Amino acid sequence: MSDCAPLVSPYPFQSRRFGEQLFIGGVLPISPEGTLRGAGDIEAQTHAVFRNLHVALKSAGLEMSDLVRLNTYYVFEGYESDATLYWEKMTRVRLQYLPNPGPAATAVRVRGMGRSGALIQLEAEAFAAPAAQRQRIMPSKSWDWSIPVPLSQGWKIGSQVWVGGQVSADMAGKAVSIGDLPGQTHNVLEHIRHVLLDAGAGFADLTQLKVCYLHDGDAHAAEQRLQEIMKVIRDICGETLPPVTAFGISLLYEGLLLEIDATAHVGLASKALQTRASNRNWAAEHQVLRTGSHIQIAGLSARYKALEPACEDVVNQLALKLEAVGSSPTALAHLHVFIAGDEANDAPEHAMSLFAAALKQLCGESLPPFTVVRVNGLPRGVPLQVDAVAVDLVKQLQP
Structure with missing residues (x-):
């Protein structure tokens, strides 16, 4: 094809x-x-x-x-x-x-x-896409980087919207609402809202949220931090969230507690798979969201501590999510692979090869692009979390 x-x-x-x-x-x-x-x-x-x-x-x-x-x-x-x-x-x-x-x-x-x-x-x-079809989004109510850069806060092409990483910072790139986690989360969501508004969209059009939260080595504190962030997100965006991926890191500017980027589709009917009872990523109800030909899969968390069975487990979950929205592994466009823990940090190449081997069982020799990143921690202390985007042009073209 x-x-x-x-x-x-x-x-x-x-x-x-x-x-x-x-x-x-x-x-x-x-x-x-x-x-x-x-x-x-x-x-x-x-x-x-x-x-x-x-x-x-x-x-x-x-x-x-x-x-x-x-x-x-x-x-x-x-x-x-x-x-x-x-x-x-x-x-x-x-x-x-x-x-x-x-x-x-x-x-x-x-x-x-x-x-x-x-x-x-x-x-x-x-x-x-021609320049005339591309809309750069730079809201007047926004933050800025610490040095001049040509980066954009967002882009819109057709119905698709991409929102760059938003932080609780001012026009000089300095963190604001220091020590106030709900305040910082509110500020970040306001920045996302203004990008969406300029694109003719709103929170209901979100197809993905990626939440980076501060994890400085204290797993319990990091988990509490994420729960508080997600509560504010639910209060502002509504109870039914799009697919969410969350991972713990050290953030750039001193005083920052979180960063969020997002994607959205404007004005297209979506087909969402709700899995409240079996949801391993507690951050969202929607583990899978289909919007036209595009499919977003939330961060799927492994149910095993050892990496080899964890990789196999997550890949099996991925296959089930694709099947649930009438798609297949051939539609996979990109996977984020977040790993944490001593096993991965001691032998990162081995960790990457374990995931590649598991993915090969699903996709055969033609693997989709995937990006492996070692992070400070993951929700609930799991060793592996994978999210994915897929594009199913064949299904989209069918009557």
Whole structure:
């Protein structure tokens, strides 16, 4: 099927195109032969991942200006007071590659990747659409970054909306509502609301929420923090939430307690699968949400502590969710794979290979793009959580 064929890509990234939409995952600072570039040097590694991203886009006949979403995962283990300076150092390299205007972006600090020594990893989404069909969203009531960047708060193409990572910050990139978790959550949701409003959408049009919450090593405190965040989200967005993925990290600006990005579809009827009784991701009722040809699957949590059975368990759950909305593994466009715990941190390559092996049992040799990230913690202390987006063009075209 030509509209849904995986692109032949070198090892530093994986990509898959569905019509005009391209999904790119697992962009690492490595050579096509698998050699790590720029060991210990965030600037060298940032150059490497953006060069690989450019190759991925070019392989699909697209350009950097076609990007609508860019997620950057990076590692920083220094003093907290130096975290913003580190981000700025990394971002000054990113500015050499980012178009103007740039994509809606989320950059989060994580424990590591699925590759030892990797300090940065990208995953992205691009859309081949003329400039006249692309709406950049920069609400007047918003926050700004600590240094000038061409990034966007959101993009809209057709009915699709991408909302970049929103934080409780001011126009100078400084955290606000310090120490006030409900206040910060309210501020973040207000930023998302204004992006949606400018796109002609509202909270009811959300198809996905990704919640990054502060996890500083105290698992109980982190769990309480997430529960409080989700309570505010429910109070503001309504009880029936879209698919939600939540993971614990160290945040960029000092004083930040959370960051949220989102996607939405405007004005399309959706088919949602509600699984209240068996919901493993307690954050949302909707584990699967189908909107036209697009399918969002919430963060599916493993029910086993050891990684090998955890990977098999989550992949089996994924297959059931796709089947429940009349789709199949061939529609998978990208998976986020969040892992936590000593087993993954001690042997990240082995953890990534375990997930790839489990996914191969579902998808065969043609694996969809997936991005493996090691985080500080996951809801309820699980070792693995996976979310997914799928695009089912065949089902969409059927009468």
